[in-house]
Amino acid sequence: MTQVALFGAGRIGQIHACNLAALPGVQLRYICDPLAPGAEALAHKLGARRVAVEEALGDPAIAAVVIASPTTTHCDLILRAAEAGKHIFCEKPVDLSVARAEACATAVVRAGVACMIGFQRRFDPTFSALHMRLRNGEIGVPEVLNITSRDPAPPPVKYLKQSGGMFRDMLIHDFDVFRWLLCDEGRDEAVWLSATGACLTNPAIAQAGDIDTTLVSIRTRSGRLCQINASRRAAYGYDQRFEVLGSKGLLLAGNLRPTEVLAMDAAGVRTDNPEAFFLERYREAYRFEMAYFFKQLQAARNGGDGSLRTSIHDGVAAQRLADAAALSFASGQPVTFAAPEGR
Amino acid sequence: MTQVALFGAGRIGQIHACNLAALPGVQLRYICDPLAPGAEALAHKLGARRVAVEEALGDPAIAAVVIASPTTTHCDLILRAAEAGKHIFCEKPVDLSVARAEACATAVVRAGVACMIGFQRRFDPTFSALHMRLRNGEIGVPEVLNITSRDPAPPPVKYLKQSGGMFRDMLIHDFDVFRWLLCDEGRDEAVWLSATGACLTNPAIAQAGDIDTTLVSIRTRSGRLCQINASRRAAYGYDQRFEVLGSKGLLLAGNLRPTEVLAMDAAGVRTDNPEAFFLERYREAYRFEMAYFFKQLQAARNGGDGSLRTSIHDGVAAQRLADAAALSFASGQPVTFAAPEGR
């Protein structure tokens, strides 16, 4: 039994908690959250105890921690968990500062613990099937990636103010998808990035110094091209699609929908909108990423390959691209990467 | 905590066991299966005990039983469970004999226990959304129902020989869907039924006295029409679709597929085949039906409406239609229903 402590019992923490509870060979022992009103009830329901972080990290029986607390706490918790020799699953982003994120990566490497970042999209059945088919050469060499990434509605302006901005808060996932699909396990990399954007949904977002709509173009060293379009608002729901054009064809990941009912009447043919938002859309992905993390820990314990699909280095690399996009948008100029990014 | 005993630890029994284990307020206490090799391990994994049927039914703490054992045992187990005052969830069919099924219904009514039959399709998210929209009048009055029902491959001939034949074994679900969608909560009913069929996939099926491909047409008293086409083989997977034509439009329930990847290359556009078979296709339905059963038991305990969406009377009514179809096919003549069916 791998004993686990969970930090954070908010929306995403609760999802991880339930997924942990259903994992064979894993026991959720502690839930640490000084604030969340439901933390106590959650712990009770799942047979865990609510304790302070110190106690959890101080218990030598705890082998791994899951960090699902606010972004501002990630860095501190990663450093402390690494120091305590615990394996780490941490929600994205590592930290809004690339420098601090790099410090985390260094600490993790030095401590020799595993550290996986919660880029859950890499575990979505549709996305991972596409990735596998791409790797199997089904469409030859990948050349162009188009990512559509739209939230149903913007979050409260108060949230936006401490979010790090649209590129760091929302596009961080898309930058990771770009690296996953187009950068060939690190053999290729971004060399040119250009971003533009606007505030179109709510003037208060502009007043807070942010935008809600953006386009990003990226070129890699080998000439592969990636185009991201993202918006904080889509009246029809959560829109998460991408397409990879390769030398021999195209692979496209479409939206999921709640049901397969099709209706026809005098007004036309209608099907369901996409799943409402990320908790619904990536429900399976959250389940699979957690199972994968513990499977890899087990593999490493057994002397096998315990490498992680989304390491802390992936977290740092995505953060660098987000910084570059923010800079490009602010300056109106492209950013070029002199040295290899992401390594 | 509602204490539950499960009869049968085969393929479908294991699914029910896991779903029971995840239900809040429900405790799977006993698993009864004299044969299934994995019964002991299943019980251990889920914290249940493996006991004989007598012990389970004799324990006054047990409030409900789930019957997932072979069809030939259903009748006996229903009668005994009713006698013992246990609420009953029973896999379809009630029994291959309408007379015995009726006896079960009588016993259940007399004992005053709840008895739900596992017509899981009524709990599939796509099918139940369609049903709700139909009831809400979205397409006016329903007029024509077309059901496509195809298994990926025929079962072993040995299984077929004791299955009751294609109409009782496979179309029983479709007859229930017909009643659910077209018979207006019992206010309408079948008055004419005609079946034809053939053995096209394997001569051994014909030698066993069965068929593998069939068409059934049904007319209701009010003139609504239902058309079923079913096959024991579909090279592309498990095909489960239906369409309802109404006075104001059409509602169509399509297949589900494992991923939403679309691929295009020189050979054309490709998407995934449907889910492989019923365990995958109705995974969510199995989960929902079990949750629903215990929710209704709870509602009844609380003095609310504990009526069941798929009662034992629905089980008997579907069985009658299956008998009629078998008779029609054997005689080459339609069957007419003088008296109301299904009540």
Added chain:
Amino acid sequence: MTQVALFGAGRIGQIHACNLAALPGVQLRYICDPLAPGAEALAHKLGARRVAVEEALGDPAIAAVVIASPTTTHCDLILRAAEAGKHIFCEKPVDLSVARAEACATAVVRAGVACMIGFQRRFDPTFSALHMRLRNGEIGVPEVLNITSRDPAPPPVKYLKQSGGMFRDMLIHDFDVFRWLLCDEGRDEAVWLSATGACLTNPAIAQAGDIDTTLVSIRTRSGRLCQINASRRAAYGYDQRFEVLGSKGLLLAGNLRPTEVLAMDAAGVRTDNPEAFFLERYREAYRFEMAYFFKQLQAARNGGDGSLRTSIHDGVAAQRLADAAALSFASGQPVTFAAPEGR
């Protein structure tokens, strides 16, 4: 230049006239229609002359006639055209009476003229591509055919009264599709047919002795099964689909739609309804069938294979199936075919 006379300048006659005008090597010389108000204008626009039938049939320069006049005139015009040695394209049906249709077939054979019946569906690009792929063995041996055939709205009751009834007027096309797709060029044939139906859209249709909704099941000698569902009303437009299940897969012919616009908003995802009715849906088919007819005449003149995809024998065979369906519906009993049908 093949000189042609057109009989009938109504809705469908005008379509044939324009298609004839655009065919290289074909000259539309005469238009015969004693009643149609636009006949004169149509003739003028296309450089043809409006004459009486006698004059057209008496002109030795005329090699072929196109019959698009009312059904009641078909038999007489076929007999006279055959007598005059003209090749014949005739709209479906040959005649509402099988006996008269057979007399036409005999006359045509005796006269040695070509006679093609306007089952235009066989020339629709989608349907004919499906047929070709079926013949090429793409899905193995065909086993089950499902035809959905729905008009957007019923015609005037006055029309229905002289139409021959739903089976002869509307399903005649579907019976031809059944023979085309499932009967293997005449090597297989219907041996059992059962029809049911109802009047659900307008009581005046029932008062006129007709129905508006029907199901037909057919079994062939080799055990192939065909299921037709047809309705005189579909609120969402003209619905013309079919599916063929074969031993190795499925081929499905879907509806066409005016545009490929997809809209998504808070209410869901919407696409266009099918094309409005047969003139739009089969626009290309009308063009292709006419080109095919004259291509085959040319091939025959050049000593090649001038056989026709939809001969007068196909017209007679479809009529027989329509008669059988009408009889089955009236009697409530299936019809069996002792002798081979359709030959």
Added chain:
Amino acid sequence: MTQVALFGAGRIGQIHACNLAALPGVQLRYICDPLAPGAEALAHKLGARRVAVEEALGDPAIAAVVIASPTTTHCDLILRAAEAGKHIFCEKPVDLSVARAEACATAVVRAGVACMIGFQRRFDPTFSALHMRLRNGEIGVPEVLNITSRDPAPPPVKYLKQSGGMFRDMLIHDFDVFRWLLCDEGRDEAVWLSATGACLTNPAIAQAGDIDTTLVSIRTRSGRLCQINASRRAAYGYDQRFEVLGSKGLLLAGNLRPTEVLAMDAAGVRTDNPEAFFLERYREAYRFEMAYFFKQLQAARNGGDGSLRTSIHDGVAAQRLADAAALSFASGQPVTFAAPEGR
């Protein structure tokens, strides 16, 4: 009867010739092409005469000319036709030089003749239906436009060398679509444009100084965003899609396909690839644009509104955007537009 002269009898000239021949009220009198081998035969088949340009322009009976000759001849022919007082339909582009294109626009205005540029996409039924629905406010205010524009295979390098490069030769259509859909009849306009690209299909294209894959991002004065991705190669056919995100929803224009056959077998679900290339994809658009041009000439003659949906000013404006994209790609820097573009 409007008498017309056609310049150019190549691939696209032949299409225009056939469409002209089928237009009521229009007579194709002259075909001018000194080179095309089929020009004489084409003229004969359509009842036109093959003459030199001088003769055609010198004939006062000629009211309009259709220019479908090589790009390098457009400017000269426009100037001469304007001088001769003929109305002009000219294939895109006006000229590869913006300066010369502007000179043409000036000459046309001075001569008071109509001049329509052949941006046929604006006449495609799917695209124009989308445009109309957009204008009707169906999705609120348009905010983001994504254009996918892929040819099935690159043209010969020899062609590319004199084509003006990918932006001027291929993306010119996409720039026009951007202006049509996002610029609100000239009330909005591009203020920032960034392009990147690569040569990925054939090194000979790079040696010829061109690219085959590109991304373009455009921001308008009001903050609307447009993203174009284009490639000279798509193994699956001609890919022409776009999407408009608006404040209330999304409108998407999908590809057309030759048939609506869907096939399912053990390998998955397959549908047709898109139409092969522009001649097939825009067949209807070519027909509609020509009919529209003469309808507008007629309207103007009758004192009505004869304004053209794609004027020579649209041709000049698209050319300016193509120049800007070429400059942006060459410099690696965005281009900003100080003064209003396109007017």
